[in-house]
Amino acid sequence: MSNTQPDMSRVPADDALLGRGRPELGRADIAFAVNGAAVSVNVPPLRRLSSVLRDELRLTGTKVGCDAGDCGACTVLVDGAPVCACLMPAASVSGAAVTTVEGLANGRLSALQASFLAHGAAQCGICTPALLVAATALLEKAPTPTEIEVQDALGGILCRCTGYRKIIAAVMEAGRYELAMSGAAPHPPAGTFSPLNGEKGEAIGLDRRMPLSGNAVGSSPVRLDGIPKVTGDEKFGGDSFPADALAVLVIRSPHYHARFAFGHLDRWVKAHPGIAGVFTAADIPGKNCFGVIGPFADQPALAEGFARLRGEAVALVAGEREAMLDLDLSDFPIRWSELPHFLHPAEAKAEGAALIHESRPANLLTKGFVERGDPEAALADAAITVTGAIETSYVEHAYIEPEAGHAYLDGDTLVIVACTQAPYMDRDDTAKVLGLAVDKVRIVPTATGGGFGSKLDVSLQPLIGLVALKTGRPAALAYTRNESMMSTTKRHPAEMKATIGASADGLVTGMVFAGDFNTGAYASWGPTVANRVPVHASGPYATPNYRAEGRAIHTHGPISGAFRGFGVPQATIMQETLYDELAGKLGKDRLDFRLKNCLRNGSETVTGQRLDSGVGIAECLEALRPHWARATADADAFNHIHADTKRGAGVASCWYGCGNTSLPNPSTIRVGIAADGVVVLHQGAVDIGQGSNTVITQICADALGLPLETFRLRSADTAISPDAGKTSASRQTFVTGKAAEKAGRALRDKILRFANVSERASLRLDGPAIVIHEGEATRHIDLAALDTDADGFVFRAEETYDPPTLPLDAKGQGKPYAVYGYGAQIAELEVDLKLGTVKLLKITAAHDVGKAINPLLVEGQIEGGIAQGIGMALMEEYIPGRTENLHDYLIPTIGDVPDIKTILVEVPDPEGPFGAKGLGEHVLIPTAPAILNAIRHATGVLVTKVPATPSRILAAIRDKEARA
């Protein structure tokens, strides 16, 4: 297309007549009602309603997740009916009444909004507005809906965090909040402090279940950051773009491997009015190389001369928003020369394969290795050995919020406001690429609409930063779903083989494991996966003789990075399916076999780490025992009378080390008391929905001895709060929690010393005074009378915690983690033998979290992790070039997650805060192997490539029939 094409944004409004006169495509005045208020906008009639609401009316509660009707995040009501605002032309709402999430609360939260908060139905909150809007329409028709009615009504809205179960409960039970949310505010029950006020001071009329002072840990207050998530006020990466920001588009490689050269960029810019500039690698002032692990950093922010993967960024176009919306890139001056590529590790490893990175022979990024005892001898001597191979697929994180953010200059400081899991890492990599000192880059994390590992890596930060630096103007960019899926990281596809041997009485004696992990074109977290896998591939079982190798191999495929579990979910499928085979050959019950072999206090791990206490896997498996007995009996009874459908039960375990593997991993927490009597907590552990804003505060509150509601949080903004590390590796509750515990105790000590009382004293805040009781004595500290420091604190404390680990030696022996968490799950399902389809019936999950700081949030993590495990087991397979959207790439819907029974096991860890262990990744690990084991129980066949799609399951069944 040439620049002589008309620009519909510049046609005079007079020409834009709807349905009459001259039907020229221009702008039109469109009048409609939003949330009861009359509005009029002047926009092109084909502008998507989602854009009108967000960009013209600044109603950013309506989210955009895919622009294709695949995720439902943009759901609004038009004349009472739910529609996808991304698929509706502005012209279609002329004269209509539109309801968005912002219109659901009427001075106070609606019953449904209150129910969502009370149930913990919102985690990251990106899908919450759509769910609330669609469920509101349902409740109008059916005030007490059934589960099926709720699922049917919400089936078109994807949620990646919650596992949907709490959403279903919140909608079904919304009526219970009707009375409380209308009329007078309810009298707060004893021991609570409701009704509290929301951020804006409005009465929310909701019991936030605030615990009494000293009882925060172990209670389940409504998440402290919850209210904006249900009102639409929460600002995610794309929700606060400055009106004058330049819009940025990224030119990406359409090829897996290609050389490219630019034509006359300046000429192209001049020919396109409204375009401010094109920026390429030549414009990058710093080192055009980033990566999450310094020594392995290898990724250019903008490729130089050739692209190593499809979707790699090669240039940026920046311009005025309206001009960019009408920009046709088909004449962008770039010439591509496709080069040979390979997408599979087998090709990458082959003799003579071209090297993707010159410095990495055989395209091997790195490998991890753990060896203990004499595995060959053990297997040779074993009474029984089993051998198998498992292949897994690329898995896309599929958070509903594509990467988004904006950048601007504040004096000589570059400010980046974007969604992220790791603000300080973003700061350091962005500064490096842009040639700035780290203190001249400030990262302001927005709410993050899901991360699951992928938002640990920088994505658009250096890109929008470059445009802001070069133009001096704010620059804004929200990835499309397509470019988010193409260009950001994935779970590593794995090709694994293993052999496990056991003695005749059922003790595992040895294991050998080897896995190739397709790490894609750049390093990202490939080294972490390669190292974590051999440490964990034994599962939480005593394995005296062991060798495991994990290899991260480059291909021209998507970059594999961090995804909830860092390779351990893949390796666990290998190990746990072999355990079922071993139990079968030994004639032992599958649960008993696991109990017999599981780690106990005093056991040594495969890295030779002696676990003196806090090992809770046996407790988890024991907790499952009655459920296992029922599940297997139910399946047997069903199978006795059914021929074409068969039920099965499967069990699998997990263990997972919390925090970095044998590397420093500190978190710092600052907390203080201001002169007005508010406790200010610098909570730098980014909350991507998992709940660190709430959990870290609960820990700090009890350590300090003041009630939760006296706390005000400061965000993980790098200019405001100290570094609490990345939200990854299930480390925040443990590591940052421990720092928060230390900081809370340190602050308490300062106050007690100041008051000259013993540690038995209790604290209370009374306006701008601290009241201290010890025995009969009472002391008042008048905060206003004391000096404050530069930050406004009268008392303050700042503490750092770094978990004690030891390096792994050449044989992988050492103490890689200070704390492990454990869990085990049972999957019950039904397989249609004629179609290969699987219907999940129930998941029972027992997880040892050491201490559940907030049991409701723990349940939310478990249910959400299970949903992702279900996806990995049954449907998720990212195929580059073919599934770069959310209708070809399938994640579980509200109809795909069965009833989940959570059993919290609390075997305290001596290291963790209040005994707590990490949890976030553990919960996903057992699900897929438990499902595969249940499918085998039902059908007699093991599907050796996940996802176990109907096609693969039926093929395995037919193969077995053919062999019979």
Add this chain to the structure above:
Amino acid sequence: MIRYAKPTTVEEALALLGEGAWRILAGGTDFYPAQGARPFRDNVLDINALAPLRGVAETDDHFVIGARTTWTDIIRHPLPPAFDALKQAAREVGSPQIQNVASVAGNLCNASPAADGVPGLLVLNAEVELRSAAATRHLPLSEFILGNRRTALAPGEMVTAICIPKPAASGTSAFVKLGARRYLVISIAMVAARLTIEDGTVTHATVAVGSCSAVARRLAAVEAGLVGLPADRGLGDAVQSAPMAELSPIADVRGSAEYRLDAVREIVARAVLMAADPTNEHMVAVA
């Protein structure tokens, strides 16, 4: 210049269509995903103000589904049991948000091999009404969709209605969809079946399959094999042994060709059994 028009009468719309090439916008649920983030460069004829094209009407000879009728309209409109397959399919078109705006005619014009709406209309012997400023013509649905994303729509024409002949609106029907998840899923395969049963014997049968060929197809041998059989579980056996020569599935991300051929036979059998006995709901347990 690119043009945008939102006519309020069919005549006005047809006159505009005669002036040049237009992209027709109805529910937008295929229009916008196809557009993606690219700027508009086609003339767009927005038919959302053509009130006469919305809704289901009954004439002496036909049930007439206006081109702008939504899937939700189909679900809510009282219709004979022969339409049950279509109504069940309507509930599987995307999500409620999609069904509330997406048009029946758009599902046909988009001509996706996986269009959930097509088999249910094929078993009703649906005809497509095509109008231009100059003429009106009717084509059997099977002659309207020509291939993957190809239709018989001529320049200057638009679909104005889908007509179901009254004789085809008899009997009972059912729809079975096979997908890899419960909601919002593109079908691996789907089947509609309609049976007329008199005195316990099948006197007429229509069966159509989607997602197993470039265009959804009626299964002639299966239909013929069902006629004359008692309306009992033996119908399933008849399906299992009948030729399905019309099907030529491909392998894609949703399933292999072999899988489709294998599984589709089973869901044809289930659709037929459900059509014969609509209380056989447990047989729907697919995906």
